[in-house]
Amino acid sequence: MAPPEGPRAPLEFGGPLGAAALLLLLPATMFHLLLAARSGPARLLGPPASLPGLEALWSPRALLLWLAWLGLQAALYLLPARKVAEGQELEDKSRLRYPINGFQALVLTALLVGLGVSAGLPLGALPEMLLPLAFVATLTAFIFSLFLYMKAQVAPVSALAPGGISGNPIYDFFLGRELNPRICFFDFKYFCELRPGLIGWVLINLALLVKEAELRGSPSLAMWLVNGFQLLYVGDALWHEEAILTTMDITHDGFGFMLAFGDIAWVPFTYSLQAQFLLRHPQPLGLPMASAICLINAIGYYIFRGANSQKNTFRKNPSDPRVAGLETISTATGRKLLVSGWWGMVRHPNYLGDLIMALAWSLPCGVSHLLPYFYLLYFTALLVHREARDERQCLQKYGLAWQEYCRRVPYRIVPYIY
Numbered sequence: 001m002a003p004p005e006g007p008r009a010p011l012e013f014g015g016p017l018g019a020a021a022l023l024l025l026l027p028a029t030m031f032h033l034l035l036a037a038r039s040g041p042a043r044l045l046g047p048p049a050s051l052p053g054l055e056a057l058w059s060p061r062a063l064l065l066w067l068a069w070l071g072l073q074a075a076l077y078l079l080p081a082r083k084v085a086e087g088q089e090l091e092d093k094s095r096l097r098y099p100i101n102g103f104q105a106l107v108l109t110a111l112l113v114g115l116g117v118s119a120g121l122p123l124g125a126l127p128e129m130l131l132p133l134a135f136v137a138t139l140t141a142f143i144f145s146l147f148l149y150m151k152a153q154v155a156p157v158s159a160l161a162p163g164g165i166s167g168n169p170i171y172d173f174f175l176g177r178e179l180n181p182r183i184c185f186f187d188f189k190y191f192c193e194l195r196p197g198l199i200g201w202v203l204i205n206l207a208l209l210v211k212e213a214e215l216r217g218s219p220s221l222a223m224w225l226v227n228g229f230q231l232l233y234v235g236d237a238l239w240h241e242e243a244i245l246t247t248m249d250i251t252h253d254g255f256g257f258m259l260a261f262g263d264i265a266w267v268p269f270t271y272s273l274q275a276q277f278l279l280r281h282p283q284p285l286g287l288p289m290a291s292a293i294c295l296i297n298a299i300g301y302y303i304f305r306g307a308n309s310q311k312n313t314f315r316k317n318p319s320d321p322r323v324a325g326l327e328t329i330s331t332a333t334g335r336k337l338l339v340s341g342w343w344g345m346v347r348h349p350n351y352l353g354d355l356i357m358a359l360a361w362s363l364p365c366g367v368s369h370l371l372p373y374f375y376l377l378y379f380t381a382l383l384v385h386r387e388a389r390d391e392r393q394c395l396q397k398y399g400l401a402w403q404e405y406c407r408r409v410p411y412r413i414v415p416y417i418y
């Protein structure tokens with residue numbers, strides 16, 4: 001269907017050229033990281049020691065395993081949910097409904113994996129399959145994004161996202177045209193954002209821990225910390241699953257290659273980079289340092305969770321006693337903006353907490369290599385860019401009230417610094 005007339009959102013990521021470059025660069029970066037983590041020098045910058053042939057990338061066993069994983073997560077998504085939540089109001093004033101059973105999917109997956117392992121499933125063999133698994137995940141992301149692009153051609157105009165209707169096929173394929181592509185109750189974006197990739201990430205971490213125990217007798221303290229911190233992060237995301245319904249990805253961004261690849265390939269295979277690194281590059285870690293890193297993670301988590309929960313509670317019910325006493329600014333839309341509490345400290349306190357946790361995930365890997373700090377570097381860039389996008393949208397939405405908020409809360413992410 002033709003895109004709507006009228007003002008269009010400004011092009012992001014350098015427009016069609018930037019999008020075309022990212023289509024190649026993102027998968028290339030992911031494979032570079034996978035190869036670097038298993039190589040001796042583990043260099044973040046510079047070419048990998050050797051390039052894999054097709055036989056190292058393509059494996060029918062990996063394809064089967066990958067399809068079984070997607071099938072399992074889809075089946076768990078379709079199980080009866082403890083709650084069905086309503087999303088934000090859409091342009092046509094309707095609200096979509098979403099099953100809240102992500103945490104249940106995580107627990108059931110853990111039980112199934114536990115059963116499998118006790119029946120002889122070799123979890124420690126998974127790290128050897130990361131390359132072909134990442135390859136089929138990338139192929140799936142391309143094919144799936146093509147399907148999403150075609151599906152959007154026949155979707156009603158009201159179902160399209162503001163950012164993905166430039167009319168340029170490469171740009172729209174990358175950013176995603178349809179806001180909430182679904183087949184019946186199955187919401188592709190919501191499913192992909194929280195299930196196969198996020199749960200896959202902790203499963204890969206666990207497999208790396210098991211492999212380390214096989215190789216060295218027991219997992220290292222550093223490996224335990226990385227596994228524990230990231231499991232907490234994923235468990236928290238699934239426990240607070242409903243909160244994702246107010247994030248930018250669900251309310252504003254279309255579902256195209258960027259999110260499809262990000263969700264199902266980038267997250268599991270690059271977010272597990274620290275554990276991949278530790279398997280081949282063991283790092284000594286004493287108890288005092290480990291305790292300090294735990295404290296950093298706890299501070300980050302406290303800020304991240306406090307800020308996200310405060311905003312969610314406020315958005316759901318501004319007269320909830322937990323947020324009713326906070327200072328606010330009224331906006332012309334009828335919605336208010338918090339100007340005290342976490343959201344009075346900086347304009348994105350949740351990003352600050354997330355970044356502090358990112359640092360804690362890298363520190364167990366020591367300071368001899370830059371590679372395990374990739375997540376921290378990438379994530380800083382992602383959040384700075386995301387913050388700028390969000391500010392633009394908020395200024396458009398709230399106008400003068402947003403300017404007043406920026407005046408009262410001048411720092412974006414880090415108090416007195418940025």
Ligand SMILES: NC(=O)C1=CN([C@@H]2O[C@H](COP(=O)(O)OP(=O)(O)OC[C@H]3O[C@@H](n4cnc5c(N)ncnc54)[C@H](OP(=O)(O)O)[C@@H]3O)[C@@H](O)[C@H]2O)C=CC1
Binds near residue numbers: 249336337
């Ligand atoms: N690990 C990862 O790879 C990633 C993690 N994240 C994490 O996801 C979480 C969600 O991030 P994201 O969706 O980017 O953005 P936020 O959750 O920060 O949401 C931004 C929205 O919050 C509302 N808002 C902003 N300021 C205020 C205020 N003062 N009072 C009330 N509402 C306000 C506005 O929406 P409105 O007014 O319409 O409600 C704004 O558009 C973050 O914790 C982030 O760190 C994000 C990206 C990647």
Ligand SMILES: CC(C)CCC[C@@H](C)[C@H]1CC=C2C3=C(CC[C@@]21C)[C@@]1(C)CC[C@H](O)C(C)(C)[C@@H]1CC3
Binds near residue numbers: 026247
């Ligand atoms: C591949 C590209 C460079 C960028 C892709 C970005 C995506 C990987 C991220 C965009 C927003 C995300 C969120 C989470 C994971 C990463 C992606 C998909 C999130 C689910 C992680 C867990 C958090 O608790 C959260 C708040 C639920 C996150 C929501 C945003």
